[in-house]
Amino acid sequence: MIWRFGFCYNTLLRNGKDASKSIKAVLWQVGKRHSQNSVYSYPLRTIAYRRTPMQVATLDQEEQFVKAIPLKWPEFVKDILPTLNPEKHKGQCGRVAVIGGSFEYTGAPYFSAISSLRAGVDMAHVFCEDSAAIPIKTYSPELIVHPILTTFPKLDKTVEETAEYIASRVTEWLSSLHCVVIGPGLGRNTLILETVAHIIEEVTKRRIPLVIDADGLYLVSVKTEMLRNVTSPVILTPNRVEFNRLTRAFEIDDTSDAESLLKTLAKSVCPGAIIVQKGLNDLIAAAFSNVVVHCGEQGSLRRCGGQGDVLSGLMAAFSAWMQLNSNLTTPSEWFIPVYSACAMTRRCSLQAFKKKQRSMLTTDIIEEIWKEFNAVFPLSSL
Numbered sequence: 001m002i003w004r005f006g007f008c009y010n011t012l013l014r015n016g017k018d019a020s021k022s023i024k025a026v027l028w029q030v031g032k033r034h035s036q037n038s039v040y041s042y043p044l045r046t047i048a049y050r051r052t053p054m055q056v057a058t059l060d061q062e063e064q065f066v067k068a069i070p071l072k073w074p075e076f077v078k079d080i081l082p083t084l085n086p087e088k089h090k091g092q093c094g095r096v097a098v099i100g101g102s103f104e105y106t107g108a109p110y111f112s113a114i115s116s117l118r119a120g121v122d123m124a125h126v127f128c129e130d131s132a133a134i135p136i137k138t139y140s141p142e143l144i145v146h147p148i149l150t151t152f153p154k155l156d157k158t159v160e161e162t163a164e165y166i167a168s169r170v171t172e173w174l175s176s177l178h179c180v181v182i183g184p185g186l187g188r189n190t191l192i193l194e195t196v197a198h199i200i201e202e203v204t205k206r207r208i209p210l211v212i213d214a215d216g217l218y219l220v221s222v223k224t225e226m227l228r229n230v231t232s233p234v235i236l237t238p239n240r241v242e243f244n245r246l247t248r249a250f251e252i253d254d255t256s257d258a259e260s261l262l263k264t265l266a267k268s269v270c271p272g273a274i275i276v277q278k279g280l281n282d283l284i285a286a287a288f289s290n291v292v293v294h295c296g297e298q299g300s301l302r303r304c305g306g307q308g309d310v311l312s313g314l315m316a317a318f319s320a321w322m323q324l325n326s327n328l329t330t331p332s333e334w335f336i337p338v339y340s341a342c343a344m345t346r347r348c349s350l351q352a353f354k355k356k357q358r359s360m361l362t363t364d365i366i367e368e369i370w371k372e373f374n375a376v377f378p379l380s381s382l
């Protein structure tokens with residue numbers, strides 16, 4: 001009997017079962033049947049699961065694959081990057097949205113969305129507070145900016161009714177999107193957070209990959225039940241402060257070591273959670289894996305604001321491409337786009353830092369995106 005790990009796993013996910021338990025059950029069966037398979041003869045590109053249906057994966061092989069990502073990621077990513085050809089039309093290389101931007105913070109959603117576009121997605125929307133729209137539009141004519149979020153309830157409606165109504169105006173766009181980023185510059189207004197909670201529910205119901213950063217993480221920390229049963233990919237990108245806030249909110253007091261803490265947090269958030277703990281090295285853990293991947297790609301020494309927004313934008317681009325390829329993905333494959341976004345952000349930061357040093361700004365990092373993409377993924381090799 002031939003087992004297709006990817007198929008089995010996705011079927012389980014679609015049936016809404018507990019991912020971490022189910023994967024072990026499937027892999028255990030697979031392992032028993034194919035225990036004679038050598039790890040070395042197994043192609044580490046799990047994309048091969050889709051292309052060579054005879055391949056199977058044991059839990060050990062799955063871990064080997066994830067552990068190989070820091071060395072092999074540019075090669076793995078080639079299977080996800082959309083090819084460019086004259087037959088394609090606008091949108092086929094990805095459509096993403098950033099939900100964020102408020103009166104105070106207009107730079108963050110711009111940085112995030114423009115980074116996605118510079119990485120190569122075709123269209124980037126920003127759904128922001130009405131007062132943030134004009135500034136964001138003036139930063140860039142490339143972005144599609146919707147001044148939909150509001151801090152005041154509609155005249156004849158309660159906060160809850162207004163939140164539902166505004167969320168419905170955003171969710172009507174979801175069918176055309178391949179990834180949604182929640183949080184850059186969102187702020188913490190009660191009505192806006194309530195609106196975003198409704199949007200998150202709809203995004204995850206449709207199994208669209210979700211990237212949560214900044215004030216979106218604050219929302220997760222005050223509504224810890226919000227994502228509880230979500231099995232679609234939810235990528236959280238906390239900095240140190242946001243990470244500590246999350247561990248407190250989820251009441252995790254695992255003091256054994258940093259990796260265990262991260263894994264416990266991922267499992268507590270939801271079965272589809274992938275967490276990137278940003279810092280000197282980025283640590284990546286997922287609810288469905290026992291491996292913690294370290295991204296130690298050299299970055300910059302400068303810590304100006306906005307670099308996390310570049311990461312969320314690149315994360316959206318890689319995730320959108322993954323989604324476009326995702327008929328039969330395995331959960332572990334999600335380490336590929338996540339790791340790639342971390343590595344590319346740090347590489348772009350390093351290049352910008354070499355040129356501008358203490359003066360380096362987030363806009364300088366964005367300026368490096370095209371060169372770094374060409375260096376790592378030259379068009380001729382696609």
Ligand SMILES: NC(=O)C1=CN([C@@H]2O[C@H](COP(=O)(O)OP(=O)(O)OC[C@H]3O[C@@H](n4cnc5c(N)ncnc54)[C@H](O)[C@@H]3O)[C@@H](O)[C@H]2O)[C@@H](O)CC1
Pocket residue numbers: 104105106107108109183184185186187214215239240241242305306308309
């Ligand atoms: N130009 C812009 O519009 C920008 C807006 N931003 C937005 O600003 C809002 C608030 O973000 P904050 O990050 O300030 O919110 P937080 O309230 O989470 O952070 C507060 C404090 O944490 C400190 N901190 C951050 N990283 C740390 C680390 N690694 N170790 C120790 N302390 C650390 C900061 O200095 C700050 O004082 C968000 O909506 C965010 O998206 C940022 O993205 C930066 C750029």
Ligand SMILES: Nc1ncnc2c1ncn2[C@@H]1O[C@H](COP(=O)(O)OP(=O)(O)OP(=O)(O)O)[C@@H](O)[C@H]1O
Pocket residue numbers: 214238239240278279280281282299300301303304305306307308309310311342345346
């Ligand atoms: N000490 C460090 N050395 C090198 N790179 C780092 C370091 N700390 C963070 N980074 C990188 O900088 C980027 C942004 O991380 P940071 O912790 O500044 O996020 P943030 O505070 O959420 O950003 P933002 O200012 O956009 O809110 C990430 O790509 C991360 O890998």
